[in-house]
Amino acid sequence: MLNTIKKRFALSTQGAKDFCKGTFFTVLLDIALMLPAVFVFLFLEDYLRPVFTPSASVTHDILYYSLLGIFFMIVMYIIAVLQYRATYTTVYDESANRRISLAEKLRKLPLAFFGEKNLSDLTATIMDDCTDLEHTFSHTVPQLFASLISLLLIAIGMAFYNWQLTLSLFWVVPLAIAIILISKNAIFKSNKTNYLKKRAVTEHIQEGLDTIQEIKSYNQERDYLEKLDTRIDSYEKILTRNELTLGILVNGSQSILKLGLASVIIVGADMLANGSIDLFTYLIFMVIGSRIYNPLNEVMNNLAALFYLDVRINRMNEMEALPIQQGDTNFKPENFNIEFREVDFSYEQGKPILNKVSFTAKQGEKTALVGPSGSGKSTAAKLAARFWDIQSGKITLGGQDISRIDPETLLKNYSVVFQDVVLFNTSIMDNIRIGKRDASDEEVLRAARLAQCDEFVCKMPKGYQTIIGENGETLSGGERQRISIARTLLKDAPIILLDEATASLDVENETKIQAGISELVRDKTVLIIAHRMRTVVNADNIIVLKDGQVVESGSAEYLKKQKGIFAKLLHPINL
Numbered sequence: 001m002l003n004t005i006k007k008r009f010a011l012s013t014q015g016a017k018d019f020c021k022g023t024f025f026t027v028l029l030d031i032a033l034m035l036p037a038v039f040v041f042l043f044l045e046d047y048l049r050p051v052f053t054p055s056a057s058v059t060h061d062i063l064y065y066s067l068l069g070i071f072f073m074i075v076m077y078i079i080a081v082l083q084y085r086a087t088y089t090t091v092y093d094e095s096a097n098r099r100i101s102l103a104e105k106l107r108k109l110p111l112a113f114f115g116e117k118n119l120s121d122l123t124a125t126i127m128d129d130c131t132d133l134e135h136t137f138s139h140t141v142p143q144l145f146a147s148l149i150s151l152l153l154i155a156i157g158m159a160f161y162n163w164q165l166t167l168s169l170f171w172v173v174p175l176a177i178a179i180i181l182i183s184k185n186a187i188f189k190s191n192k193t194n195y196l197k198k199r200a201v202t203e204h205i206q207e208g209l210d211t212i213q214e215i216k217s218y219n220q221e222r223d224y225l226e227k228l229d230t231r232i233d234s235y236e237k238i239l240t241r242n243e244l245t246l247g248i249l250v251n252g253s254q255s256i257l258k259l260g261l262a263s264v265i266i267v268g269a270d271m272l273a274n275g276s277i278d279l280f281t282y283l284i285f286m287v288i289g290s291r292i293y294n295p296l297n298e299v300m301n302n303l304a305a306l307f308y309l310d311v312r313i314n315r316m317n318e319m320e321a322l323p324i325q326q327g328d329t330n331f332k333p334e335n336f337n338i339e340f341r342e343v344d345f346s347y348e349q350g351k352p353i354l355n356k357v358s359f360t361a362k363q364g365e366k367t368a369l370v371g372p373s374g375s376g377k378s379t380a381a382k383l384a385a386r387f388w389d390i391q392s393g394k395i396t397l398g399g400q401d402i403s404r405i406d407p408e409t410l411l412k413n414y415s416v417v418f419q420d421v422v423l424f425n426t427s428i429m430d431n432i433r434i435g436k437r438d439a440s441d442e443e444v445l446r447a448a449r450l451a452q453c454d455e456f457v458c459k460m461p462k463g464y465q466t467i468i469g470e471n472g473e474t475l476s477g478g479e480r481q482r483i484s485i486a487r488t489l490l491k492d493a494p495i496i497l498l499d500e501a502t503a504s505l506d507v508e509n510e511t512k513i514q515a516g517i518s519e520l521v522r523d524k525t526v527l528i529i530a531h532r533m534r535t536v537v538n539a540d541n542i543i544v545l546k547d548g549q550v551v552e553s554g555s556a557e558y559l560k561k562q563k564g565i566f567a568k569l570l571h572p573i574n575l
C-alpha cells in the first residue's frame with residue numbers, strides 16, 4: 001500500500017507515510033465537522049420529537065446541551081490543529097526535500113543534459129511543479145480521500161438509521177465520480193498540451209531576457225514580440241478550452257449530486273405518506289441531504305489541480321530517471337598524467353566531433369591543443385575533466401579510467417579557466433575565494449596579485465570588497481578573466497585546464513600572468529588551448545587537431561620543421 005502511494009505520487013517513504021497520516025486526520029476532521037449537524041440532530045431529536053410524538057419527553061436540559069456543544073467545539077479544534085500539522089507541515093517538508101533531491105540530481109547529471117534542455121524548463125520543474133504539487137497534496141488529494149471515506153462512513157451510519165432514504169441520498173455519488181473518471185484521459189491530454197504551451201511562453205520570455213542585447217542591436221524587437229503574441233494566443237486558446245471542458249464536467253457532476261436531495265424529497269414524501277417513516281426522520285434526512293455533498297463539491301472545484309498532478313508527476317519521474325554520472329569516490333592516482341586512447345566522441349548521434357584521438361598530457365609538462373576553429377580542442381579539454389562521457393576509447397588519469405571515477409571527486413583535481421568566465425554577484429574577494437573556500441585573505445590576495453588583479457582592483461573605491469554585479473557586468477572582459485585566473489591559481493589543483501584563458505588580455509598583461517602561471521604550474525599537468533601562438537610556443541608538447549583528429553604532435557621546434565598546419569598557424573601575423 002505504502003509502495004503504491006510512493007510510486008503513484010512520486011513521494012519518498014517518509015512522504016508516503018506523512019501523506020497517509022495527513023489523509024487520516026483529514027478524514028477525522030471531515031467527520032468532526034459533522035459534529036454541529038450531529039449536535040443539531042441530538043438536540044432536535046430530544047426537544048422536537050415530543051412535539052410530534054406526545055408520549056415522548058425531553059431527556060436532557062439546556063445545560064447538558066451547552067456542555068455538549070463546548071465539548072464538540074474543543075474536539076473540532078484539537079482535530080483541526082492535528083490535521084494542519086499532519087498535512088501542511090509535512091507536505092512542506094516533503095516539498096523542500098523534493099526540491100533538494102531534484103537539485104542534487106541536476107548536480108550529478110552530465111553537462112550534455114544541460115545543452116539539450118532549456119534552463120527555464122528545469123527551474124520551472126524544481127520551483128513551479130513542486131509548488132503546485134505542494135498545494136495539491138496539502139489541499140486537494142487528502143480532501144478527496146477524506147471526502148470519499150467520510151461519505152462512506154456517514155452513509156454506513158445512516159443506513160442503520162434508514163437504508164431506503166440513505167440509498168436515495170447516495171446513489172448519485174458513484175454516478176458523479178464515474179463522469180469525472182470517464183473523461184479523465186481526455187482532460188489529461190488537454191492538460192498536457194496546456195502545460196507545454198505555458199512552458200513555451202515562459203521559455204520565449206526567458207530567451208528574450210537572456211538575449212535582450214542581441215534583439216536590440218539587430219532590431220529584432222518586433223519579430224520577437226510577434227512570436228511571443230502567437231505563443232500567448234495559442235496558450236490562451238488551450239487554456240479556455242480546458243477551463244470550459246472542466247467547467248462543464250464539474251458543473252455536470254455537481255448537478256447530478258443535487259439529484260440526491262431531490263430523490264430524498266420524493267422517496268421520503270412517499271414513505272411519509274405510507275407511514276413507513278415519521279416527519280422527524282424525513283426532516284433530518286432533508287437537512288443532512290442539503291449539506292452532505294459540500295466536501296465533495298469542494299474537491300470538484302479543485303479538480304483541475306488534481307488532473308494536473310499526473311503531468312507534473314510524470315515530469316518529476318522523467319527527471320529522477322535520468323542516468324547520472326557515477327564512479328568511485330576513493331581515487332588516489334599515482335601521478336596526474338592524462339591519456340587519451342583512441343577516443344571517439346559526438347554531442348549528437350551521427351555527428352562525430354573527435355575521431356580516434358590519442359595523446360598524453362604528462363604531469364610536469366605543458367601540453368597545448370591547437371588547430372583550426374571547430375577542430376575539437378575545447379571538447380577534448382572538457383572530456384579530460386569528464387564533463388561528458390565518451391562513446392568509445394578511453395581517457396585515463398594516472399592510469400585510471402576517468403569514466404569510473406566519481407565526477408565530483410575527479411574535479412577536485414582540476415583547475416579550469418574557460419574563455420566564458422562566470423562570476424557571481426558578490427565581492428571580488430568572494431569571487432576569487434570560490435577557488436578555495438577556506439583560503440585566508442592573504443592567500444586570496446596573493447593569487448589575485450599573481451593574476452594581475454591588483455592593478456584594476458586598487459582603483460575601485462572598495463577594493464577587493466567591491467560588488468561586481470550579475471556575472472561581473474561592471475568589469476571588462478580582461479578584468480573578468482583575471483579574476484577567473486586568480487580563482488584557478490588559488491585552487492592550486494594538480495591539473496590545470498586553460499581554454500583561451502588569456503584571450504581577452506592585452507599582450508603586456510598576458511606576459512605578466514604567464515609568469516605567475518609558470519610559477520604555479522611546476523610539477524602540474526597543464527592542458528592549454530589558445531589561438532595566439534605566442535601563448536603555446538613554449539609548451540613541451542603540442543597536439544594539432546583538425547576535424548576532430550590528431551594530425552601533428554611534438555615540440556614547437558619539431559613541428560616548425562615539419563612545415564605542416566602548426567607551421568602555418570605560426571605565421572608571424574599570429575605572434
Ligand SMILES: Nc1ncnc2c1ncn2[C@@H]1O[C@H](COP(=O)(O)OP(=O)(O)OP(=O)(O)O)[C@@H](O)[C@H]1O
Pocket residue numbers: 115347348353371372373374375376377378379380
Ligand atoms: N555543447 C555542444 N553541443 C553540440 N555541439 C557542440 C557543443 N559544443 C561544441 N560543439 C561542436 O563541436 C565542434 C567542436 O567544438 P569545439 O568547441 O571543441 O572546437 P574548438 O576547436 O575548441 O573551437 P574554437 O577554437 O572555435 O573554440 C564544433 O563543431 C561545435 O559546433
